[in-house]
Amino acid sequence: MEYLPAKSIVTRTKNTSWFGADYNMNIYRGCSHRCIYCDSRSECYRVDDFERVYAKKDALAIIGRELASKRKKGVVATGAMSDPYNPQEEKYRLTRGALKLLASNWFGVGIATKSALVVRDADVLNAIADHAPVIVKMTVTTCDDMLAEKIEPYAPLPSARLKGIEVLAKEGIFTGALMMPVLPFIEDNARNIVRVVEAAAGSGARFVFAGMGVTLRDRQRDWFYARLDESFPGISRNYKQRFGDGYQCGVRDYRKLQDAFISACQKQGLLYKMEDIILAYKSKYEQTQLKFL
Numbered sequence: 172m173e174y175l176p177a178k179s180i181v182t183r184t185k186n187t188s189w190f191g192a193d194y195n196m197n198i199y200r201g202c203s204h205r206c207i208y209c210d211s212r213s214e215c216y217r218v219d220d221f222e223r224v225y226a227k228k229d230a231l232a233i234i235g236r237e238l239a240s241k242r243k244k245g246v247v248a249t250g251a252m253s254d255p256y257n258p259q260e261e262k263y264r265l266t267r268g269a270l271k272l273l274a275s276n277w278f279g280v281g282i283a284t285k286s287a288l289v290v291r292d293a294d295v296l297n298a299i300a301d302h303a304p305v306i307v308k309m310t311v312t313t314c315d316d317m318l319a320e321k322i323e324p325y326a327p328l329p330s331a332r333l334k335g336i337e338v339l340a341k342e343g344i345f346t347g348a349l350m351m352p353v354l355p356f357i358e359d360n361a362r363n364i365v366r367v368v369e370a371a372a373g374s375g376a377r378f379v380f381a382g383m384g385v386t387l388r389d390r391q392r393d394w395f396y397a398r399l400d401e402s403f404p405g406i407s408r409n410y411k412q413r414f415g416d417g418y419q420c421g422v423r424d425y426r427k428l429q430d431a432f433i434s435a436c437q438k439q440g441l442l443y444k445m446e447d448i449i450l451a452y453k454s455k456y457e458q459t460q461l462k463f464l
């Protein structure tokens with residue numbers, strides 16, 4: 172493992188409407204899953220060797236100091252620019268160490284990952300959930316393992332991720348699926364969307380949150396189109412014709428797919444609106460705080 176110097180690791184979020192997170196935490200830089208659509212390759216992030224994973228030097232000491240000095244408790248999100256359960260985490264256990272610090276400092280956590288390694292930390296997540304909100308968002312954009320090998324080539328297979336949801340759900344942890352991006356011309360069909368919802372429900376998920384499309388910019392777009400040309404000949408031409416250099420690349424037939432998604436979620440009893448998901452995983456703690464006050 173190589174290390175990078177870091178001054179700060181737990182920072183305030185600009186947008187608390189995203190799963191109700193108050194802080195962001197990235198212990199690692201880079202990600203080895205090599206998803207072909209990864210936004211973190213964009214120029215604005217200035218990470219050249221993105222598939223190489225570095226850890227922040229003295230991460231746990233910095234996180235411990237920062238949590239102890241924050242006046243406002245809240246939910247710390249991790250998994251935005253790198254997967255906190257990359258393969259190196261199995262050995263280095265920095266995410267696990269950070270979760271323990273969140274537990275001892277009375278913070279909640281929101282984890283986004285594509286790895287079932289998160290189930291290893293169910294004990295710490297339950298310790299956090301004793302006093303603060305916990306949500307795990309497992310990204311599942313398709314249930315087709317062979318398709319996932321093309322679009323998320325080094326990430327654990329969706330079948331393993333769904334198993335991870337199942338284990339966490341049985342442990343009583345608030346868990347669901349993040350179905351985003353839904354790639355136009357590849358995953359934007361009702362069959363794919365309904366299958367993800369049904370599989371998530373079958374695994375015990377409480378919610379599915381969907382992003383109907385993908386965003387593309389500069390270096391990220393170049394990388395994506397090059398990978399499309401390798402694995403999906405002809406599809407990059409469709410993207411160029413339909414989206415040009417546009418940032419928002421929405422699914423075809425949005426209304427029909429969104430209707431199929433909502434009706435599948437309702438049939439399975441899953442939450443799918445952001446405000447309902449936030450309310451469901453946080454409300455118990457807010458009521459306790461109010462009673463205490």
Ligand code: SF4
Pocket residue numbers: 202203204205206208209210211251252253254285326
């Ligand atoms: S898991 Fe996330 S950060 Fe890692 S390559 Fe995939 S999209 Fe990028």
